[in-house]
Amino acid sequence: MSLLAQTTTDANSIQQSLEQKSLMMNSSLVKNIEFINIGPTVMSGRVVDVAVNPENTTEFYVGYASGGLWYTNNNGTTLTPVLDNAATLNIGDIAVDWKTGTIWVGTGENNSSRSSYAGIGILKSTDKGQTWQNVGLLDTHHIGRILINPNNPDEVIVGAIGHLYSSNKERGIFKTTDGGKTWAKTLFINENTGIIDVAVAPENFNVMYAASWQRERKAWNFDGDGENSAIYKSTDAGNSWTKIADNSGFPTGNGVGRIGLAVFNENTVYALHDSQYKREPKSKKVTSYNLTKEQFKNLTSAEVLALRNKTLDTYLKEYGFREKFRAEGVKQLLKPGGMKPKELMTFLDNEMAVAFEEPVIGAEVFKTTNGGKNWKKTHTNYLDGIYSSYGYYFGEIRVDLQDENSIYVLGVTIIKSKNGGKNFTSISKENTHSDHQALWVNPKKSGHLLEGNDGGLNISYDDGENWEKLNNIPVGQFYAVNVDHEKNYNVYGGLQDNGVWFGPNNARIDKSWKQYGQNPYQSIMGGDGMQVQIDDRNSNIVYTGSQFGSYFRIDRQTGSRKYIQPKPAKKEKPYRFNWQTPIQLSKHNQDILYLGSNKLHRSLNQGDTWETISEDLTHGGKKGNVAYGTLTTISESPFQFGLIYTGSDDGIISLTTNGGGSWTKISDNLPQDLWVSRVIASKFKKARVYATLNGYRFDDFTPYIYRSDDYGQTWINIGKEIPTSAVNVIKEDSENENILYLGTDNGLYVSLNQGTSWEAFSNNLPNVAVHDLVIQPIAKDLIVATHGRSLYKTNIAALQKINDSILAKSVAIFKVKNITKSKRWGNSRSPWRAANTPQVEVPFYVNADKKITIDVFSGKVKINSISIDADKGFNKAIYDVSFSEKGLKSYKKANKKAAIQKADNESYYLPKGKYTLKIGDEKISFKVE
Structure with missing residues (x-):
């Protein structure tokens, strides 16, 4: 029986789920198993807004799309998270009343990308982020802008974009005059049109301008323009609004895209418009392209790499290539060992191109000097290279409040004009990442800029001629993670717009590397x-590799790389590749690699050649401008070579038991048409398989989690206890078949009984999207890839020992790692540094909240005791390997020849030997080596 999903999650369900998760966190059996962040910090994540104290510009807040809110009072030298105790880290806009210190956070990113997560309305803090209160607008999902009346901090304007993937009424402009206790909707256009920007006259809060944006996003298509995209004006502080774009010189109609606003004074306003109207047709006799397709195909990689970026961008844009394929990205693909230009052209044609047509106008700047009665475009030429074909991702413009003619336009690059937009120059200099999202222009000192982009935060004091990068916090947006099996193992991961990185799992995450x-x-x-x-x-x-199946085989030792994407045979239809194309090396033979397009491909020789081992395993795709009808997940059973499962973005799970000889659809009894985020063949039972479905692209945040014990013939719903949040990944434990780990768009969970019940797994892990999980089986570490806060890890050795017998005990103590004796214990190399204090972690389980005592023995002599108030579940005590005063006397009495010296910190530490830890009748030994 087919079970239809695609029901938008309502606000009440979201509110209830937030309360449910809070309760789960407090009662969790694993609430004391702590995660540590292992970075990286050198790259960053998408910045959506900055708020700077105008009286002290070294103090500011930075909002990250899915990484929370961070505070600095030392000009970005260090930043501290201040939203981690809130129910979400997803941010659309921030506003601060610096006189009172009140912070307003509009949750839900204001962009409309593949990973723009929904929010939970408006959060407010009156104590600099120590505590947060949700003050409403829960169903807005995505917030465009927040304005605070500088003369009345309780009067606040919010522009809400609304749901990303579905229609809803809670969008438009909302106003409160009582600090968020009540809200009035003062502008509503329709259920598919929200407010992306609101800007106020600096000298008069009564005068403000708003930009409406009509958009429709589906998994297979994005339409970011429409006749309801327009500019509105209010002269009564947002209580009423008048549409001012009609018959004014500003574009109107179905081609009007996203609009950004910058107000110099109540009459002088700049508007940045993503025009989706087509450019004027060019003469067929004279080509305008710097390169024809035939010319490009015949170039060598070196010749393409030598092209000016502007020349290459013109080619890419005018031939309709979409998304991130601009000059910088293409040159990356063409570097030595990568694709040839002919291969690249085929790749772009097949995966990224829309039907050939005249390109759209793209970014254009308009100005009014009479309060919006008339608008005039500031420039006569096209602003190429600002948006390419995805202007919906940008839309910010700023004006220097000391110079009416000094403006800044943000897009793929960032440009400035000193003559009111007639001419522009680029200030995307070294140290700045592309894709610019936020900009603060010092209203009192021209040339002082604070800028946020997909790669983090930058600051300039010379109007963008030179930039300093302020990346020192872990806010990377990871899609995937994996580990190797080196003794000191490395962690590898792919990030949104920041490439693929690797590093040692125990790397120091600080600024010392700059030395x-x-x-x-x-x-x-x-x-x-x-x-x-x-x-x-x-x-x-x-x-x-990178998006849409652009994969390579890399030899890190030699630096060589080979482009390995499967290519269709002549006359065969082009393959469709997902944004996150799945790959898997076979555990049966590491020369065998699987890769999924809309079909499954297998290489027997490390990607050198490919064979297609399936027909189309999707519903066949849909008409649109986003690749759809693609495979999203692959899993080969460790029990049998050729026993393979696949899942697709349109809801199909398929199984082959003979290496692709035949396939069976096994998802008919599951909710239909949802994104299959994972299918996992069990490592413990051959017939067992897990599947997670994701309804994010229908604004359906139901956790769909299933287990089958008969190869997918029947399925059991094991997700009923999970609070409402879309699911990205499920992972079996590496040793204990009863343990499952689950990553959602709002955090991590663990089950100790194959999904019968779940525990929130969140100590030091904020409410952030978890995209991927991996276990390093030798170190027994769980690595968590978050989409907003980089990577976390925790040791799960004790957790893996859990079973019914241990759960029934009053107390259970787990293995304690040995420790190496050091002369540095209790001493310091410098009088200015604290003494080195050793630590032994003592993991244990108790079946109820209770006070417990851990006794430390050398043989039969008790040498110390530790008392701890333990919570029901897993706990960890820290023993500093010292003697108590009484224990030292007892030890010396029993070991008369022992010579134990006092350390600088007045403590006496254990000599080398074997010691026993006891909790009641439970005991465990460890060594000081």
Whole structure:
């Protein structure tokens, strides 16, 4: 029986789920198993807004799309998270009343990308982020802008874009005059048109301008323009609004896209418009392209790499290539060992191109000097290279309040004009990442800029001629993670717009690397970083790539790389590749690699050649401008070569038991048409398989989690206890078949009984989207890839020992790691540094909240005791390897020849030997070596 999903999650369900998760976090059996962040910080994530104290510009807040809110009072030298105790880290806009210190956060990103997560309305803090209150607008999902009346901090204007993938009424402009206790909707256009920007006259809060935006996003198509995209004006502080774009010189009609606003004074306003109207047709006799397709095909890689970026961008734009394929990304693909121009052209044609037509106008700047009665475009030429074909992702413009003619336009690059927009120059200089999203222009000092982009935060004091990068916090947006099997194992991961990086799992995450010039994490791929597979036999051989199946085999030792994307045979239809194309190395033979398009491909020789081992395993795609009808997940059973599962973005799970000889659809009894985020063949039972479905692209946040014990013939719903949040990944434990880990758009969960019940797994892990999980089986570490806060890890050795017998005990104590004796214990190399204090972690389980005592023995002599108030579930005590005063006397009495010296910190530490830890009748030994 087919079970239809695609029901938009209502606001009440979201509110209830937030309360449910809070309760789960408080009662969780694993609430004391702590995660640590392992970075990286050298790259960053998407910044959506900055708020700077105008009286002290070294103090500011930075909002990240999915990484939370961060505060600095030392000009960005350090930043501290201040939203981690809130129910979401997803941000659309921030506003601060600096006189009172009140912070307003509009949750839900204001862009409309593939990973623009919905929010939970408006959060407010009156104590600099120590506590947060949700003050409403829960169903807005995405917030465009927040304005605070500088003369009345309780009067606030909010522009809400509304749902991303569905229609809804809670969008438009909302106003409160009582600090968020009540809201009035003062502007509503329709259920598909929201407000992306609101800007106020600096000298008069009564005068403000708003930009409406009509958009429709589906998994297979994005339409970011329409006749309801327009400019509105209010002269009564947002209580009423008048549409001012009609018959004014500003574009109207179905081609009007996203609009950004910058107000110099109540009459002088700049508007940045993403025009989706077509450019004027060019003469067929004279080509305008710098390169024809035939010319491009015949170039060598070196010749393309030598092209000016502007020339290459013109080619890419005018031939309709979409998304991130601009000059910088293309040149990355063409670097030595990569694609040839002919291969690249085929790749772009097949995967990224829309039907050939005249390109759209793209970015254009308009200005009014009479309060919006008339608008005039400031420039006569096209602003090429600002938006390419995805202006919906940008839309910010700023004006210097000290100079009416000094403006800044943000897009793929960032440009400035000193003559009111007639001419522009680029200020995308070294140290700035592309894709610019936020800009603060000092209203009192021209040339002082704070700028946010997809790669983090930058600051300039000379009007963008030079930039300093302020990336020192872990806010990377990871899509995927993996590990190798080196003794000190490495962690690998692909990130949104920041490529693929790897580094040692125990890397120091601080700024000390700048002293010796090499960050512990290293980049191995540009573009949008995707999945990573590492050869178990030789961790230098890595398979990874960027969006839409652009994968390479890389030899890290030699630096060589080979482009390995499967190509269709002549006259065969082009393959469709997902944004996050799945790959998997076979555990049965590490020369065998699987890769999914809309079909499954297998290479027997490390990607050198391919065979297609399936027909189309999707519903066949849909008409649109986003690749759809693609495979999203692959899993081969460790029990049998050729026993393979696949899942697609349109809801099909398929099984082959004979290496692709025949396929069976096994998802008919599951909710239909949803994105299959994972299908996992069990490592413990051959017939067992897990599947997670994701309704994010229908604004359906139901957790769909299933287990089958008969190869998918029947399914059991094991997700009923999970609070409402879309599911991205499920992972079996590496040793204990009863343990499952689950990553959602709002955090991590663990089950100790194959999904019968779940525990929130969140100590030091904020409410952030978890995209991927991997276990390093030797170290027994769980690595968590978050889409907003980089990577976390925790040791799960104790957790893996859990079983019914232990759960029934009053107390259980787990293995304690040995420790190496050091002369530094209790001493310091400098009088200005604290003494080195050793630590032994003592993991244990108790079946109820209770006070417990851990006794430390040397033989039969008790040498110390530790008391701790333990919570029901897993706990960890820290023993500093010292003697108590009484224990030292007892030890010396029993060991008369022992020579134990006092350390600088007045403590006496254990000599080498074997020691026992006891909790009641439970005991465990460890060594000081």
